Amino acid sequence: MLKEYWDLFREWVKNTLRSRIFWLGIVCTLFLAVLVVRLFQLQILDGAAYYDSYVSRTKKEITTTATRGTIYDRNGVVLAGNEAVYNLTVKDTSEYTKANGDFNEMLLRLIEIVKKYDGTIVTELPVIIDDDGQFAYSGKDSAIRQLIRDVYGTSYIEEKSKEGEDVYTYDAETVMKRLMKVSYNFTTRWENAETISKEDALAICNIRYAMRLTTYAKYKSTTICSDISPELQAAILENQQQLLGVEVEQSERRVYPDGVYFSNILGYTGKPSTQELETLQESDSTYEATDMVGKDGLEQYYESELAGTKGNDTVYLNNVGQILDTIDSEPSVRGNDVYLTIDHDLQVAVYHIVEQRLADVLVGKLTIEDFEADDSTLASEFQISVKDVYYQMFNNNILDEKHFSDDGASEAEKQILSLYEGESTLAIRHILEEMVPGATIQSELTEDMQDYMEYVYTFLREKGVITASEIDTSDETFLAWKNTEISFYDFLSYVISKGWIDSSKLGAESAYSDSSQVMSQILSFCEENLSADSGFRKLVYKKMIHNEQLSGNLVCLALIDQGILDADNASYEELQNGDAQTAFTFIREKIGNTELTPAQIALDPCSGSAIVTDTTTGELLAMVSYPGYDLNKLSGTVDAEYWNKLINDQSEPLYDKATQVRIAPGSVYKLVTTSAGLEEGVIDSSEYINCIGTFDKLDHPRCWIARETGGEHGPLNTVGAIEQSCNFYFYEVGYRLSLNENGEYDAERGLAMLRKYAEKYGFGEKSGVEVAENLSQISTEYPATSAIGQGTNNMTAISLARYVTALATDGKLYTFRLLSKICDANGNVIEELIPEGEQIEGISQSTYDVMREGMYRVVHAAGTAAGAFTGLQIDIAGKSGSAQENLSRANHATFISYGPYNDPKISVTVAIPHGYMAYNAAVVCRYIYQYYFGYIDMEDILDKSYNTLGESATYSD
Known part of the structure; x- marks a missing residue:
């Protein structure tokens, strides 16, 4: 029995061993065993090692950002700080x-x-x-x-x-x-x-x-x-x-509690540009492209102090740069704190005073009638048509046109849009009619159509259809067009024939289209694109307003509907049902209370600057540039819409009015001329020069009194000439400075003499402030007119402030700085800055005495600025200045001063481009003195109860 089983088993084994499937199974089993063993080794025994190898662990040191230091005013008020966001x-x-x-x-x-x-x-x-x-x-x-x-x-x-x-x-x-x-x-x-x-x-x-x-x-x-x-x-x-x-991450954001008032001083933070990063890395290699750094102003100037020291984390990164583990950490060190010489409250007060005075001037010049100046119109007689104010609501992008077509548009906005669409369609139709054979000669078109056709030329040039670089501006046909002697069609045909057209801008398939095809393409281009062009839209609005197709009432209602202006129900209904006078009264009131600001209106005057210095130390207490802008919208992540609004704002808020804007100083410069005249011996302070109105030794320039009243000053000595700001007197000084040893007139000699003394007062060099600053320009033409602050003299307000501070201190010329001290995070003083002042050489005390007496009389009795200072509780000295640079615009207004007269504590400088007359700058000075010495407070300024002076009854130069 057992033998039979054994034989069967042997037979099975023989058969199995002969089977291919058996040996295949054996092979598979062996492979499976090897795989199991290998997987056990990879996953269990060596899993951690292979995981490290897979993720390519890389040890790396990465930096962590430091908290930026705080910027304070002189009294510890935060001007720039940080908040968690x-x-x-x-x-x-x-x-x-x-x-x-x-x-x-x-x-x-x-x-x-x-x-x-x-x-x-x-x-x-x-x-x-x-x-x-x-x-x-x-x-x-x-x-x-x-x-x-x-x-x-x-x-x-x-x-x-x-x-x-x-x-x-x-x-x-x-x-x-x-x-x-x-x-x-x-x-x-x-x-x-x-x-x-x-x-x-x-x-x-x-x-x-x-x-x-x-x-x-x-x-x-x-x-x-x-x-x-x-x-x-x-x-x-x-x-x-x-x-x-x-992800949502906690971080710090740079904040500016009152950034609008300090925008010209502080600057803002943001990511560095490529060039900025390269510059920063030259001194500190840890700077990276993602860092927040100072981009402008003191934030940029004191970047190395404010930035702090970065921390370091030692980490492991995987093969795609992600952090796996942090093995060591070195904390960052907070940046140092910067204290300024500026007084926060004074800066804010001065800003409001400047803004209110600009508004007062606008209100005083506003008229419901159309106004157009001619060659005989005096600058002081210029007025502002309220229609120009309405137009500026579109031209300066105050009203949001896009909202007119929104679902939530008000009835007033819908009416404006409907009126615009009708007029725009009509205007384009008329334009196209003037772009075909038989078009009307420009001079025979209506004024509106001339403006439209001129704009079409501008439009085609800006779009690159007409290649501006190719145009020959001396070409006879071009000049005929500019002189309105030919039609636009004839001019455009000529432009095409001369090859001054870029057909690719028209979508043309071939650059070799014949002239008729090109003309047809231009017509199509205008028809398709003009209506969407912002410049064309603004021109249509301008025509609608000035032709009274678009009423001021609708403009005012739209301003209310868009939340730009406030009005109660009664006022709103009055505008709906009232006439042009209703709108005029409404807008005039809104300008007067600065609900509609001079900056928004952007008509002369819309900007200004005011600088206050401590004459005992040379410190800057206030340096105001109006208008300012909201630094919080630029810091860190720039608000693109806001930035675009700023760069297109016609009041130019990004341009520092205190340190960058240069204007002819006018009569405030006469103290330079006085210094030159007395020190060079061409005049004596007791000598009388007879003003007869028109100076007859050169090109017959007139004294301001002759120009304004037809009168004359008569005999004046130096003090009297300063008091009355007599141009004739200073023409004579400029003339005498130009005479050589032989008594011959040499203009270059006179200019060199004036330059010599202008440079003594710091003109032609920078003041030292740690923000962007333009050099003042000393005149290089016409000694006589240069002597009264015109010629080609162009000065910044900061240079005038340095000048008057030197006059107040009998010749101590300070290098201005905004920094007071730098402290570490624990309040320890690292650096304290003492303003540097050097005594001006070559100007005697007697000359300062004469100039100071003249400046005292300017603001008293019959002085040119006496009206602005009547009843002022502080005895001060000052000098007014009005200068005309453009016959079609108002004069510049300047005023320099110091006080108290016998013991100067501060100097005040005000410059208002196109401010009409020096009186307006003087009024600003008056209120600054009253605030500084405690006769009015911030509450008075904010509720405007301090503002008691209106327009000047007399001219001031």
Whole structure:
């Protein structure tokens, strides 16, 4: 039995061993065993080691940001500080396939959420969407050039340059199309804006452009929305699964509690440009492209003090740059605090005083009638038609035209839109009629049509259809057009024949179209594009307002409806039912109480500066530039819409009126001439010079009194000439300074003498302030008129402040600084700055005595500025100045002063470009003295109860 079983077993074994399947099973089993053993080794025995190898652990030191130091005023009031905020950030998690647009799709979802909760996406690109709905550049030239380099690359730009093509001239539309399609993989349907708006496309590009700075440091996040609301935070967390890489992070934001008043001084913070980064890294290699640094003003000047010292974290990174572990940490060191010489309350008070005086001047000059000056109109007689104010609401972008067509537009807005559409359509029709054979000669057109046709030329030139660089401005036909002697059609035909047209801008398939085809294409181009052009729209509004097709009542109602002005129901109804006088009264009141500010109106005068110095120390106590701007909207993440508004604002808020604007100083310069005349011995202070009105030794310039009243001053000595600001007297001094040893007139000699003494007072060199400053220009022409502060004299307000401080101190010329001291985080003084002052050489005490007596008399009795200081509780001295630079605009107004007269404590300098007369600058000075010495307070200034002086009854020079 057993033998049988054994035989069966042996047979089975033989059969099995002969089977191919058996041996295949054996092989598979062996392979499986090897695999199991290997997996055990990889996963259990060596798992940690292989995981480290997989993620490519890299040890790296990364920096952590330091808290920025605080900027204080002289009394410890915070001017620039920090606050904790929550920011929306994004990291490149490598979870998206960017090539097929998945990342863009995620960003679009994110943008929709941000918009829903009123967040603002970061603005990194120097590009906006303009009023015409097109991409347009907005920002500094350096940022625009950097964008073009990033988009096209250096090699492409160099290649095109060799071919004679300047890539840097590409418009924003061209650059953005390439950026979207080539750099950021926008699909064709996106590019054609079928499923995405231009605004959303720009937002996506802004985010991705910001992320370029962390391409090789994926452990770093990119802030895409700052200071987000709790509602937005919650929405992001709810959608976290669809928003991979998006996080809410706590950070610090630079804040400026009263930034508008200090915008010209403080500057703001932001990411450095390429050039700025290179400069910063020369002194500190730890600076990175994602850092927040000072971009302007004192934030930039004292960057090294304010920035602090970065911390260091030692971390392990994986192969895609993500942090795996932190193994060591060195904390950052807070930046130092900077204290200024500026007094916060004084700065704010002076700003309001300047603004109110500008408003008072506008109110005083406002008329309901049309006003047009001619050659015989004196600058002091200029008036402002209220129609110009209404027009400025469109021209200076105060009213939001886009809202006129929104679903929520008011009845007034709808009426304005309806009127505009009708007039715009009619205007374009008439324009096209003047672009065909048989068109009317320009001089025979109505004034409105002449303006429209001139604008069409400007429009075609700005759009590149007419190539401005090709035009020969000395060409007879061009001059005939400028002189209105031919029709626009004839001129345009000539332009086409001369090849001054770029057909590619018209969408022409061939550059060799005949002239009739080109003309037809230009007509089509104008018909299709004029209505969307912002400049054309503004011109239509101007014509509608001046032709009384669009009433001031509707403009006022729109201002109320858009929340720009306030009005109760009764006032609103009065405007609805009233006449032109109703609107005039309403707008005049709003200007007077500065609800509608001079800056918004942007008509002369709309800007000014005022500087207060401590004459005992040489410190700057206030340095006001009006108008200012909100630093908080520029700090960190720039608000693109606000930035664009600033750069297009006709009151030019970005241009420092205290240190950068240069104007003819007018008669305040006569003290330079006095110094030169007395010290060079061409006059004696007791000598009388007889003013007969017209100076007859040169080109017959007239004294201001002859020009204004037809009168004359008669005999005056030096003190009397300063008191009366007699041009004739100082013409004579300028003339005498120009006489050589032989008694011959030498203009260069006179100019050199005046320059010598102007330089003694610091003109022609910078004052020392740590912000952007332009050099004052000392006149190089006409000694006689230069002697009264005209010629080619152009001075900044800060240089005038330095000058009058020297006069108040009998010749001590200070180098101005805004810094008082620097302290560390514990309050220890690191550096304390004492203003430097040097005694002016070559001017005697007797000369200062004469000038000071003359300045005293300017503000007393019969002095040119006495009316502005009647009843002033402080005895002061000063000098008025009015200067005409443009016959079609009002005179500049300047006033320099110090007080108290016998024991000077402060000097006050005021400059108002196109401020009509020096009296207006003097009134500002008066109120500053009253505030400084405690006779009025901030409450008086804010409720305007201090403002008791109206327009001057007499002319002041």
